[in-house]
Amino acid sequence: MPIYEYRCMDCRKKFDLLRPMSQSSDPAECPVCKGQAKRIASTFMAKGSGGESMGGGGGCSSCSSSSCGSCH
Numbered sequence: 001m002p003i004y005e006y007r008c009m010d011c012r013k014k015f016d017l018l019r020p021m022s023q024s025s026d027p028a029e030c031p032v033c034k035g036q037a038k039r040i041a042s043t044f045m046a047k048g049s050g051g052e053s054m055g056g057g058g059g060c061s062s063c064s065s066s067s068c069g070s071c072h
């Protein structure tokens with residue numbers, strides 16, 4: 001099950017919630033004030049897309065150079 005990130009509309013508390021993808025856009029209940037929390041951009045997604053550029057060079061296993069530009 002994927003983890004989604006929510007922020008409470010009332011107390012601004014941010015929290016993670018493990019729930020089925022089918023319920024990802026449903027409002028969640030804040031663990032602090034029991035208010036309504038809405039899903040925000042997931043950090044999981046951000047890490048997945050930014051990981052490659054943050055790696056700082058190094059190609060794939062078939063690359064001899066520092067990038068994959070020549071191996072495809």
Ligand SMILES: [Zn+2]
Nearest residue numbers: 008011030033
């Ligand atoms: Zn709250």
